[in-house]
Structures are given as structure tokens and as C-alpha cells.
Amino acid sequence: MTKGDDAVRKRQNKAKVKKFQQKNSSSNVSARVAAIIAAKQRRKSGKRRQCLSKDTLRFQIIAELKELLGFDEGMCFSLPTPDDPFNDRHGKKEFQIKETKKTMPLQADKKAFVKGKSAVLKKGTDSKSNAKVDHPEQISKKVTSLKNEWEKSATFMDLKGKRSFLNLGGTELLLNGKPAVDGNQEQAYEFFDCPSKFLILCLNAIESALCHNGTYNIEEEKPLFVNRWGIEFWKCYSSGKDIIETSGSSSTVEHIAWMVSTAADSIARNEKEGLLFTSPYLLFLVPSQEKAAKVRSVCKPLKALGIHTVSLHPGAPLDHQINGLKSCEPEFLVSTPERLLELVSLKAVDISGVSLLVVDGLEALCKGGYLANVNSIRQSISERPRTVVFSDCINNVSVPAMQNLLIGSICRLSLNDSIASQSACILQSVYVCASEKEKLLKGIQVLDHAYGNNNCSQPVKVLYVVGKDGKFQKLVSALSLKGYSISTGSNCMLSEVKNSLDTDVINRPAVSIIDKEHIDTAELGEYDVVIIPDFILSIENYVQILTNMARHTVKGVMHSFFTKDDDAAHAGKLIEILEQCGQAVPEALRDLSLTSTMLES
Structure with a gap:
């Protein structure tokens, strides 16, 4: 063997050893882990949401729900099923035990929270608001408190074996989130005893963010989870009828939190059935820029759960809002009537498929001369949306406006016992x-x-x-x-x-x-x-x-x-x-x- 061949073989062996050492080095593994962590942080911050498809975004939302619900990366995450609607068994099959005792039909229809089980949230802080998330024991107490509050507020009973819309606190909710119009369209109903776990998760996220910002004090106020107005609103909303709020004031933080959380829950139910929305699902009409900022601040914590909110008002340049609407597809739209009509006329936003319309501050809209704009917006929606009107003043001017907005059967919602509140619009x-x-x-x-x-x-x-x-x-x-x-x-x-x-x-x-x-x-x-x-x-x-x-x-x-x-x-x-x-x-x-x-x- 010549000296030249020996030198070539040594160089080859040296290269192989170097390549093997690089493959097993800790620096290369650390770089890969760092890349995964960086991608996860970008996903949480929402910077990649605008350029991702809806299927990819759905998988990211599921991954974030895994983290919020306390699942490890190596655990198997399963979606809720009809047999396990709240995913309490985490995809595990339940042993079939032969029942010897005959159960009542009413008890068999009710889908309630399993005793001792609740939504388990991961310890730490929220990625958007840096607010501490409640411990699982605290959430379990909230579930028990809501169940007690729910049973006390039950006002509708089952008559002659026929299931009513509100039966012992339970509600027949439309599977596709849209009510039958005047009884002409038959829909399939599903019976729910309490709000879903996703709705509770939305309320908890909003409450944590508001407490962190100092705008909501849970020690002075009741938790959003057991808010009396919210429970009554959920009952009215689940009945499939339009709602008129006649307490004599505009919407508060608690009202907004329950409405947007219920809308987010409806979106989740529709997407579970395979329905997607090309237009905003919720349109929230407000009389001023300050009110729009207040509503958006309540909706902001829901972005971590895949619900994006856009606020439109005259305080921002029109071109800036047009470019922003082109780059995203918001689920919630908060706007003043005059600015929304400008954007609709320029075809910058499509509101024809809005499913839920909320009109807040009717007195201010009447005084500002915006009733014609509100009626034009209502006519721009092709389908018949569910409508919620907050009437802070009942008079001869506002009554015709509400009659134009609310078509068909309605639900009156008010915790005020005054004559003016209970006899509104009569x-x-x-x-x-x-x-x-x-x-x-x-x-x-x-x-x-x-x-x-x-x-x-x-x-x-x-x-x-x-x-x-x-x-x-x-x-x-x-x-x-x-x-x-x-x-x-x-x-x-x-x-x-x-x-x-x-x-x-x-x-x-x-x-x-x-x-x-x-x-x-x-x-x-x-x-x-x-x-x-x-x-x-x-x-x-x-x-x-x-x-x-x-x-x-x-x-x-x-x-x-x-x-x-x-x-x-x-x-x-x-x-x-x-x-x-x-x-x-x-x-x-x-x-x-x-x-x-x-x-x-």
C-alpha cells in the first residue's frame, strides 16, 4: 500500500468520525428544540394566523386547547363525542354495565356535568393577558354554584310528558345554531341542561383578563359564571327567539361577556357540524367609539381561542380599516352604524351572512339620527339573523324602531321590576x-x-x-x-x-x-x-x-x-x-x- 493511499484513508476516517460527532452533538439538538419553541411562540402570538388556512388554524386551536386543559405533549387528545359530550373520559371507553333499574325518560334526556369532574386548566398564566388561570378545584366549585343557581332559576316545567324549550332549567338548542322562522322550518334540537364547557372556558378567559386589567373585581362582583342576567340570556338565546332587553340601560361588561361567549360557543358547535362562515358571525352595533373600544376589550381574550374581533369607528382612517379587513376574516365585528355603511358601500366587508345582530344604546342611536343607518344595515343582511336589542329608553320614537328590528316572536329580558321595564313596547x-x-x-x-x-x-x-x-x-x-x-x-x-x-x-x-x-x-x-x-x-x-x-x-x-x-x-x-x-x-x-x-x- 503506497503512502498516498494511506493518507487518503486517514482523511476519510477522520471525516466519518467528525460527521458522527456532529450528528450526536447536543448543540444540534438544542437548535431543533429552539426552533420548535420559537414556532410555538409565534403560533401563540397570532402572527401566523392571517396567512394560514382554516384547517391549519383549527389544528392550532386544538393544540392551544390541549395546553389550556392540561394535556401533556405525549398524551392522546380526543374530541368530544355524543357518548362523552364534555370529554370527561378523554377518549377512553366506558365499561358497559347492565342496568337493572328502569330510568325515567326525563333523566335519560338530560346531559349534565358529571359530578366531581370539570374543565382542568393548566397552572400558570394566560398567553394573552398574563392572568392566572383558576385551579381545577375552583372551577369545580364554579360548576356546582352554577348548577345550584340554574335549578333555582328554573321557571318552565314539562307538561304532559312534552318537552318544552326550557324544562327544569334545561334548553332545547338548535344543532346548527339557527332558529326556525315562525315555525315554518323544521330543525333538529338537542337538549342541554347547562351551558357547554367551551362557553364556560370563554367566560373564564374573559374574567381572568378583566381581573388582571383591573376593570373587573371578582371580590365585589359575582363571578361571570354564575351571573343571573347571563343565565336568563342563555335561556332566551337557546329558545331561538329574538331578545329585547328592557332594563333601561345599555350593555354592561357582564352582558357583553355572556353574549360574546354564547356566540363563540355557537361558532364552535357549527364548526363541529362542518359549517364554516365566510361573513362575520356576530355584528355588534354601538353608538360611539368609546363603546366600541369597551366591547372589543371584552372580546380580546377570546383571540387565544380562535375568535378574532375587529372594531370599526370614525376614529381610525378609512383606508387603514379597509386594508385591515382584507388581511383577516374576523368572527366578531364591532362597529358604529355610519362607518359600517361606508365600508359596506365600498365592498370592504360582507355582512350578508351575519347570524347574530346586537344593537346597543338605542336611545343614543335615536338622538344621533342613526336609525335609518341601522335599518339599512339590517336590510343588508340577506338571512334573518338572531337580533338582540338593548333599549335604554322606551318612548314613542324608539318603539317603531324596535318593531322594525324585531320580527316575529321575541323574549323579554329584564331584571328590573318597574312598570316601565315590564311593559316596554306596549x-x-x-x-x-x-x-x-x-x-x-x-x-x-x-x-x-x-x-x-x-x-x-x-x-x-x-x-x-x-x-x-x-x-x-x-x-x-x-x-x-x-x-x-x-x-x-x-x-x-x-x-x-x-x-x-x-x-x-x-x-x-x-x-x-x-x-x-x-x-x-x-x-x-x-x-x-x-x-x-x-x-x-x-x-x-x-x-x-x-x-x-x-x-x-x-x-x-x-x-x-x-x-x-x-x-x-x-x-x-x-x-x-x-x-x-x-x-x-x-x-x-x-x-x-x-x-x-x-x-x-
Whole structure:
């Protein structure tokens, strides 16, 4: 072997050893780990979200949920299934045990939290707000507290084995997140006993961020998880109806937190079913830039869970907002009406597929002259969105605006027990008549007008509140001659009316009549129009009818008829109620009150 060949072999062996050492060196492994950590940090910061596909983004959200729920990197992460909706068993199969005891149907339908199990969050701080996340024991206490609060607030019971929308605190929620329109579209329902675990996770993230920023003090306020208003809102939202909030104020932090968390939960349910959204899911209309910043600050913690929020207002340049909307697809859109219309006209944003519309600060929108803009925005949405209206002032100007926004059946939501709050959107009409004949003719004219102006698919329901006297028989005869069919309840004790009616008026408009003594047992919430032909009621009964009628519509009307001789004593108290509710007071009623005061003095 020559000397040259030996030198070549030595060099080759030296190169192989060097390559082997580089392969097993700790520096190369550290670089790879550092690259993984850097990619994870970029993913958490959201810098790569705008350039990623929706499938890739979904996998990143799942990875972040793994970290929030306390799963290790080596553990197997499984999604919820119909058999395990809250993923309490983490994908493990449950042993099948033969049941010997027959279970009740109601207990079998309920999907509740498993006792002793809850969402387990990883110890440490949140990536967006650096706020400490609650310990699993604290979350378990919150779950137990919400269950107790939920059972106390249950108001709807199951009748004759038929499941109602709100049954013992439970709710039938639409699987695709969209309600049936006026009962014409059949949808599949799923029964839920409490809000989902993802909704709870959203509330916990918002609460932690607000506590860290100092805008929410959990020691002074109740946790968002057991907020009474939020529980009532979730019930109304799950019923599939539009919601009107009549407490007399605009939305608060607690209100916003529950609304955006419920919307985020609806998005998660729809994506689980394979439905994707090309337009923003939630459109939150606000009257000012300050309100828009407040709403966005509440929504900001949800970005870590894949919910992106964009705020649009005149305080920012229009070109800057157009470029920002081109680079992202927000799930939530918070905007003032005038700026949103500008962007829609420039085709910078598409709101045709909005599923949830929230209108906040209706009084400020009315004073600012933005009602026309709100109606234009509502018409730009092609489908019928779920609508939530916060009415901070009920008057003759705001009522027509709410009637244009809220179409169909509604839910009234208010924790305020005042007369103005409970009777919001109900128009009170008072007529002062000179004689009994004029009163009877005027009452029939009101009835004809109620049926003639009904443009809805659902028939209008009219209720007469009468007394047992000779005047009542004249009313029945007059209604029969006009072609109306009269229906009475079992408590009215007016069987003689049915015998006096002809049998060929079955298909004619029906009018319900009830005796004033049975007001306490009547279902007044079903009636759109209530007529009191003779004001023989007390003011307490008047308030009872006013606050209980038309619970599912914003077009309720209550008509009362006065005579100068018999009803002058009630004029003063009735004027106080009309002014308290922001209703117009007829001049004839004021004159009747002054006359009554002068006679008493």
C-alpha cells in the first residue's frame, strides 16, 4: 500500500468520525428544540394566523386547547363525542354495565356535568393577558354554584310528558345554531341542561383578563359564571327567539361577556357540524367609539381561542380599516352604524351572512339620527339573523324602531321590576267617551283596526276584559253582528254566550272574552291586544294586565275606555302610569283628572 493511499484513508476516517460527532452533538439538538419553541411562540402570538388556512388554524386551536386543559405533549387528545359530550373520559371507553333499574325518560334526556369532574386548566398564566388561570378545584366549585343557581332559576316545567324549550332549567338548542322562522322550518334540537364547557372556558378567559386589567373585581362582583342576567340570556338565546332587553340601560361588561361567549360557543358547535362562515358571525352595533373600544376589550381574550374581533369607528382612517379587513376574516365585528355603511358601500366587508345582530344604546342611536343607518344595515343582511336589542329608553320614537328590528316572536329580558321595564313596547291608548253608545262603537272600531292592519303570518289575538252586567250582553250582540266568533275560557263562566252564537262563524276572526274576576288565572302573555270596554278595574288590576300581556311581541296594544261620570276617580293614577312609561297622555284625560280634583276639593 503506497503512502498516498494511506493518507487518503486517514482523511476519510477522520471525516466519518467528525460527521458522527456532529450528528450526536447536543448543540444540534438544542437548535431543533429552539426552533420548535420559537414556532410555538409565534403560533401563540397570532402572527401566523392571517396567512394560514382554516384547517391549519383549527389544528392550532386544538393544540392551544390541549395546553389550556392540561394535556401533556405525549398524551392522546380526543374530541368530544355524543357518548362523552364534555370529554370527561378523554377518549377512553366506558365499561358497559347492565342496568337493572328502569330510568325515567326525563333523566335519560338530560346531559349534565358529571359530578366531581370539570374543565382542568393548566397552572400558570394566560398567553394573552398574563392572568392566572383558576385551579381545577375552583372551577369545580364554579360548576356546582352554577348548577345550584340554574335549578333555582328554573321557571318552565314539562307538561304532559312534552318537552318544552326550557324544562327544569334545561334548553332545547338548535344543532346548527339557527332558529326556525315562525315555525315554518323544521330543525333538529338537542337538549342541554347547562351551558357547554367551551362557553364556560370563554367566560373564564374573559374574567381572568378583566381581573388582571383591573376593570373587573371578582371580590365585589359575582363571578361571570354564575351571573343571573347571563343565565336568563342563555335561556332566551337557546329558545331561538329574538331578545329585547328592557332594563333601561345599555350593555354592561357582564352582558357583553355572556353574549360574546354564547356566540363563540355557537361558532364552535357549527364548526363541529362542518359549517364554516365566510361573513362575520356576530355584528355588534354601538353608538360611539368609546363603546366600541369597551366591547372589543371584552372580546380580546377570546383571540387565544380562535375568535378574532375587529372594531370599526370614525376614529381610525378609512383606508387603514379597509386594508385591515382584507388581511383577516374576523368572527366578531364591532362597529358604529355610519362607518359600517361606508365600508359596506365600498365592498370592504360582507355582512350578508351575519347570524347574530346586537344593537346597543338605542336611545343614543335615536338622538344621533342613526336609525335609518341601522335599518339599512339590517336590510343588508340577506338571512334573518338572531337580533338582540338593548333599549335604554322606551318612548314613542324608539318603539317603531324596535318593531322594525324585531320580527316575529321575541323574549323579554329584564331584571328590573318597574312598570316601565315590564311593559316596554306596549302602547297604551285611553279614550274618554261621552256616552255608553259612543264607547261601544269606538271599541268595535278599535277591534276592526286591529284585525285590518295585521300584516304578520300569525293571527292577532284579542282579549276583552268585561264585567257581569247588562252592558256585556250588548257587546256580545254587537260583535256577533260584525261577524266575530267569541271564545271563552273555562274560568269565564259565560256559557250562555256560546249558545247565542250562530254555528257558521267558526272560521271568522276569534275574540276572547274573560271576566274581570279571573284575571289572575288568565294567560295574558298570549294576547297582542287587550280591550277594556268599561274601566271598572282597579289600578292594581290595570298594572297586572299591562305587565303580563304581550310577552312574545313588541306590537302589543292596550285600549281603555273612560266615561266622565263613572271613571273620573281613576284618571289621576292612570296619568302617572302613562308618564312613567313614556306614553302620550290625552288632553281629555287630563281635563277629566282636573275636574275630578276640583270636585273632591
